Amino acid sequence: MANDSVTRDAVEDFMFLEAELLDEWRLKEWLGLFTADAHYYVPATDVAPDASPDTSLFYVADDRFRLEQRVERLLKRTAHAEYPRSKTRHLVSNVRIRARRGDELDVGAAVVTYRTKGGLTETYIGSYRYRLAVTAEGLRIREKRCLLDMDGLRPNGRISIIL
Amino acid sequence: MSVNQATPSGAEPLVRVDAARNTFKVSRRSFVDPGILRAEYAEIFNRCWLYLGHGSELEKPNDFVTRTVARRTILFTRDAQSRVNAFFNACPHRGAQVCRERSGNAKSFQCFYHGWVFGADGALRSQPGKECYAADFNSEGAGNLVRVPRLEGYRDFWFVCFDRDAPPLADYLGQAREWLDVVCDQSEAGMTLVGGTQEYTIRANWKLLTENSIDGYHAINTHATYVDYLRNSNGSMSPVPFEGQAYDLGNGHAVIEYRAPWGRPVAQWIPLWGEEGRREIDAIYGRLEQRFGAARARRIACSNRNLFIFPNLVVNDIMAITVRTYYPTAPDEMQVYGWALAPREENAWARKYRLHNFLEFLGPGGFATPDDVEALEQCQRGFENAGEAPWSDISKGMGKAQPAYDDELQMRAFWSHWNRCVGAAR
Numbered sequence: 001m002a003n004d005s006v007t008r009d010a011v012e013d014f015m016f017l018e019a020e021l022l023d024e025w026r027l028k029e030w031l032g033l034f035t036a037d038a039h040y041y042v043p044a045t046d047v048a049p050d051a052s053p054d055t056s057l058f059y060v061a062d063d064r065f066r067l068e069q070r071v072e073r074l075l076k077r078t079a080h081a082e083y084p085r086s087k088t089r090h091l092v093s094n095v096r097i098r099a100r101r102g103d104e105l106d107v108g109a110a111v112v113t114y115r116t117k118g119g120l121t122e123t124y125i126g127s128y129r130y131r132l133a134v135t136a137e138g139l140r141i142r143e144k145r146c147l148l149d150m151d152g153l154r155p156n157g158r159i160s161i162i163l
Numbered sequence: 164m165s166v167n168q169a170t171p172s173g174a175e176p177l178v179r180v181d182a183a184r185n186t187f188k189v190s191r192r193s194f195v196d197p198g199i200l201r202a203e204y205a206e207i208f209n210r211c212w213l214y215l216g217h218g219s220e221l222e223k224p225n226d227f228v229t230r231t232v233a234r235r236t237i238l239f240t241r242d243a244q245s246r247v248n249a250f251f252n253a254c255p256h257r258g259a260q261v262c263r264e265r266s267g268n269a270k271s272f273q274c275f276y277h278g279w280v281f282g283a284d285g286a287l288r289s290q291p292g293k294e295c296y297a298a299d300f301n302s303e304g305a306g307n308l309v310r311v312p313r314l315e316g317y318r319d320f321w322f323v324c325f326d327r328d329a330p331p332l333a334d335y336l337g338q339a340r341e342w343l344d345v346v347c348d349q350s351e352a353g354m355t356l357v358g359g360t361q362e363y364t365i366r367a368n369w370k371l372l373t374e375n376s377i378d379g380y381h382a383i384n385t386h387a388t389y390v391d392y393l394r395n396s397n398g399s400m401s402p403v404p405f406e407g408q409a410y411d412l413g414n415g416h417a418v419i420e421y422r423a424p425w426g427r428p429v430a431q432w433i434p435l436w437g438e439e440g441r442r443e444i445d446a447i448y449g450r451l452e453q454r455f456g457a458a459r460a461r462r463i464a465c466s467n468r469n470l471f472i473f474p475n476l477v478v479n480d481i482m483a484i485t486v487r488t489y490y491p492t493a494p495d496e497m498q499v500y501g502w503a504l505a506p507r508e509e510n511a512w513a514r515k516y517r518l519h520n521f522l523e524f525l526g527p528g529g530f531a532t533p534d535d536v537e538a539l540e541q542c543q544r545g546f547e548n549a550g551e552a553p554w555s556d557i558s559k560g561m562g563k564a565q566p567a568y569d570d571e572l573q574m575r576a577f578w579s580h581w582n583r584c585v586g587a588a589r
Contacts, residue, residue, distance in 0.1 A: 051359070055514065055518075056357065057503045060528035061518070065396070066523070069396070078391075081537040153361075160537075
């Protein structure tokens with residue numbers, strides 16, 4: 001697949017599939033959407049959007065290994081924060097291809113994720129920045145960065161789901 | 164013998180100790196009663212030394228941070244003379260907050276309401292329409308920002324106290340100072356907070372986080388998935404066993420000190436860090452031995468500390484160092500702030516692994532803290548039954564000559580002091 005032939009429709013389809021896999025807790029399939037050198041980041045809300053997890057405190061900074069471990073953990077009964085599992089809904093909108101670079105697309109989107117458990121619904125509001133690799137198998141996520149538009153995690157107490 | 168601290172209202176005691184039977188019980192009313200929260204603000208948060216911030220947050224002259232401490236909004240500044248200050252963030256004119264930013268660098272602060280301007284030292288610099296005020300209007304400083312009654316620092320940890328008559332900070336910290344020293348001695352250049360704050364709400368009573376932050380007993384159950392992760396990331400479990408002791412430091416402060424299998428950037432190597440990491444760790448360890456000799460170097464490098472400073476500061480020197488403080492907003496809700504503390508001179512390799520270590524365990528996106536949050540919130544739900552299921556048990560290890568890190572001596576130290584503050588006041 002050629003980089004410049006990828007349309008926004010194709011990118012949206014890919015992102016909506018990702019949201020569906022997360023909301024249906026099909027986390028092993030979700031992992032299949034990532035490249036072998038992938039990263040997943042959620043920075044703290046008081047650092048620059050392009051901050052590095054090597055020098056600033058984040059909420060989440062996973063390389064591929066830790067991403068796999070995160071999924072493995074979330075599928076165990078002993079991941080107490082998510083046992084029983086939350087119901088989640090990721091709403092992805094305002095999808096835009098921001099740049100095309102080599103085999104990569106730089107994609108931005110807005111996201112609202114609801115998490116419901118124990119009679120409470122929490123909202124995570126933010127934007128996504130993706131580096132999507134255009135591969136023979138289709139689009140794959142090389143980097144996913146979720147930038148929260150919130151003053152800290154209030155009133156949320158945790159990011160126990162994947163945003 | 165039963166020690167039931169009687170209360171003026173004749174209500175049931177909040178802490179019930181039976182030394183003969185080695186039991187220590189805490190009334191679950193302590194976690195749900197709004198009257199107790201009022202007493203906690205009156206007797207604890209309005210009177211004890213409270214952590215405000217770290218000196219490294221004010222790196223340069225005129226740096227400032229705004230922060231809420233015990234329901235007050237505080238402006239924490241380093242002025243042009245490099246003095247550290249804490250003011251109430253309220254205009255002396257009509258009360259609006261003079262600084263509405265989270266942090267930054269400013270020579271002065273202008274209240275946008277009527278335009279009064281204050282220096283980073285709190286002094287009134289200008290007032291529009293000054294000619295309409297008496298010539299000696301500010302001769303006694305009534306036009307300046309109001310200082311927090313007490314502000315003192317220990318090893319760059321800055322504390323405020325709203326009680327003018329409180330003892331000096333050094334006396335208040337008492338034996339806890341030596342434990343802060345062990346943490347701070349990691350660095351020759353001084354410790355610094357790394358950029359980025361973890362802020363979150365837990366729907367649980369604040370004292371549950373005190374217990375949890377120094378609880379060695381829960382790790383194996385609550386954090387089973389983190390222990391799985393350690394095993395997976397290192398090929399096998401490191402041979403270092405969990406073992407150690409708990410200490411009552413007086414004044415409600417307490418600590419547990421113990422060995423654990425995780426890697427410590429200062430300075431316990433794990434296989435995940437490879438040969439490059441082994442060289443880095445050996446160099447850091449070697450320097451500690453030069454500075455402190457073998458025994459103290461080993462303590463600084465290889466033992467972990469969960470240090471609690473009454474009423475609400477936690478300095479956990481574990482797989483990374485977190486500084487954590489928290490305030491109740493309601494009996495069943497608290498606001499939590501967490502930072503990462505590191506040696507200033509640490510190189511890029513160590514800083515990177517420190518932050519990786521931090522995130523693996525700590526914070527609301529880690530592999531462990533979310534399960535702590537769940538545990539605390541489940542306790543709070545359980546306390547809805549406090550009428551008929553009224554007591555929590557904090558007895559583990561009572562009667563031992565030296566309670567272990569996974570006993571509950573450290574929590575009894577907290578609760579006993581808490582009860583001295585609050586139990587008699589209600």
